[in-house]
Amino acid sequence: MSSCDSPALMKGLVPLEDARAVLAERALQYGTLAQTETVAIHSALTRVLAETITSQINVPSFDNSAMDGYALRLIDCQQHITSLGKIELIVSQRITAGDAPELLIDNTCARIFTGAAVPENADMVVMQEQCEVTESGQVIFPTDLVDAKPQQNIRPAGQDITIGQILFQPGRILRAEDLGVLASMGFSQVKVQTKLKVAVISSGDELVEPGNPLSPGKIYNTNSFTLIGLLQRMGMEVVGPFFAADTLADTQSVLTQASAEADVIITSGGVSVGEEDHIKAAISSGGELEMWRLAIKPGKPFALGQFNHTPVIGLPGNPAAVVVTFYQLARDFLWAVQGADVQPLLVLKGTATFATKKSIGRTEFLRARFNDGDIEIFNNQSSGVLSSSSWGDGFACVPAGKLISVGDDIEFYTLTTAHGHG
Numbered sequence: 001m002s003s004c005d006s007p008a009l010m011k012g013l014v015p016l017e018d019a020r021a022v023l024a025e026r027a028l029q030y031g032t033l034a035q036t037e038t039v040a041i042h043s044a045l046t047r048v049l050a051e052t053i054t055s056q057i058n059v060p061s062f063d064n065s066a067m068d069g070y071a072l073r074l075i076d077c078q079q080h081i082t083s084l085g086k087i088e089l090i091v092s093q094r095i096t097a098g099d100a101p102e103l104l105i106d107n108t109c110a111r112i113f114t115g116a117a118v119p120e121n122a123d124m125v126v127m128q129e130q131c132e133v134t135e136s137g138q139v140i141f142p143t144d145l146v147d148a149k150p151q152q153n154i155r156p157a158g159q160d161i162t163i164g165q166i167l168f169q170p171g172r173i174l175r176a177e178d179l180g181v182l183a184s185m186g187f188s189q190v191k192v193q194t195k196l197k198v199a200v201i202s203s204g205d206e207l208v209e210p211g212n213p214l215s216p217g218k219i220y221n222t223n224s225f226t227l228i229g230l231l232q233r234m235g236m237e238v239v240g241p242f243f244a245a246d247t248l249a250d251t252q253s254v255l256t257q258a259s260a261e262a263d264v265i266i267t268s269g270g271v272s273v274g275e276e277d278h279i280k281a282a283i284s285s286g287g288e289l290e291m292w293r294l295a296i297k298p299g300k301p302f303a304l305g306q307f308n309h310t311p312v313i314g315l316p317g318n319p320a321a322v323v324v325t326f327y328q329l330a331r332d333f334l335w336a337v338q339g340a341d342v343q344p345l346l347v348l349k350g351t352a353t354f355a356t357k358k359s360i361g362r363t364e365f366l367r368a369r370f371n372d373g374d375i376e377i378f379n380n381q382s383s384g385v386l387s388s389s390s391w392g393d394g395f396a397c398v399p400a401g402k403l404i405s406v407g408d409d410i411e412f413y414t415l416t417t418a419h420g421h422g
């Protein structure tokens with residue numbers, strides 16, 4: 001347990017870890033909501049593997065040269081020390097990358113290039129900088145080769161991957177490097193989970209779509225776009241975004257459409273106590289809705305439910321609370337029902353460059369930057385201030401009930417896993 005999982009100190013609030021545990025359990029009950037499909041490896045980035053990948057070959061599949069130089073047999077060197085104490089061999093073949101070499105003729109060497117197959121009976125490659133080529137084409141090698149250990153500058157078959165080796169298990173979120181590794185084993189396509197379809201729903205009479213003029217009392221719908229970006233970063237497919245007008249009938253109709261098209265629905269707003277909102281009633285009318293008051297700030301109100309058997313995650317409306325609750329709660333649930341191995345966000349330890357004035361009974365996730373071990377926070381931490389999230393690289397965690405002084409060691413939640421995923 002990290003210090004940021006500290007239990008809620010305020011009565012009636014659900015500790016973050018308890019909420020995360022319930023979400024994980026629900027995800028387990030739903031199981032993987034995606035299907036499987038086979039895709040070309042060039043379009044498999046961030047896709048979730050749905051098969052075990054076992055190498056059918058050694059990589060590399062043959063011994064090859066690590067240097068441009070000369071391949072030889074050490075035994076020949078020992079027999080070819082001239083009266084002047086030099087080792088001289090003639091070149092009997094030239095092997096470039098892609099060639100199939102012949103066995104090395106006794107008492108000769110082969111001109112060889114990086115990546116080229118080493119003749120089966122050669123046991124060393126000497127880099128060309130250590131050799132001298134005579135006018136007659138003989139190669140003079142350094143005399144200390146007599147005592148050299150074999151296999152130098154030879155990359156053995158299977159050095160990277162051995163035949164039968166299991167490289168990846170189902171659930172792996174494929175990275176760029178993985179695509180290269182798959183290619184190195186000769187896979188041109190892989191079986192992956194289909195992209196989880198996630199419907200994004202916003203509602204609220206104050207919302208106007210960007211591109212339209214704002215009239216008094218209105219604001220632009222921002223949450224849909226933040227959520228679209230967060231989901232796309234996870235390689236998921238966005239359904240919608242939908243906008244539900246502030247009537248029960250319209251909200252029900254949007255939820256019906258979303259539940260028919262998506263594997264999961266995410267809403268933002270309408271999960272607090274106000275009555276000017278139909279999200280809660282509409283979800284309950286088509287399924288179930290649990291409302292939580294979480295011991296975190298921002299992000300106190302949070303909902304989990306289902307509409308027509310499609311899971312619904314209800315994030316609070318405040319734009320910075322959307323980001324915090326997405327990373328702390330929605331993210332793991334989504335990865336789990338996508339069929340992925342859920343990897344935690346990377347948490348770094350750093351030094352606070354700020355102080356907090358009052359402690360609250362909720363764990364705070366302050367929008368912050370991590371600079372060389374120092375943790376700096378944005379100057380306005382209101383949950384309506386989305387530019388704090390855009391400015392920050394992650395969250396400084398202030399455990400519930402704690403005061404932070406400058407110089408304190410605290411935790412910083414990055415927005416990425418150790419593997420670089422969202």
Ligand SMILES: Nc1nc2c(c(=O)[nH]1)N[C@H]1C(S)=C(S)[C@@H](COP(=O)(O)OP(=O)(O)OC[C@H]3O[C@@H](n4cnc5c(N)ncnc54)[C@H](O)[C@@H]3O)O[C@H]1N2
Nearest residue numbers: 202220221222223224269270271272273300316317318321
């Ligand atoms: N009496 C109480 N009032 C509030 C409480 C409370 O406990 N008691 N909690 C506050 C907290 S904390 C939060 S967070 C918000 C959450 O409220 P809702 O989830 O019901 O969200 P709304 O009221 O619909 O909106 C809150 C805020 O966010 C703006 N918003 C909503 N959707 C969008 C969108 N798509 N794009 C941009 N901005 C959006 C909305 O205009 C409001 O300003 O409740 C507090 N109140």
Ligand code: MOO
Nearest residue numbers: 298299300321383
């Ligand atoms: O906790 Mo609310 O989510 O501050 O904005």
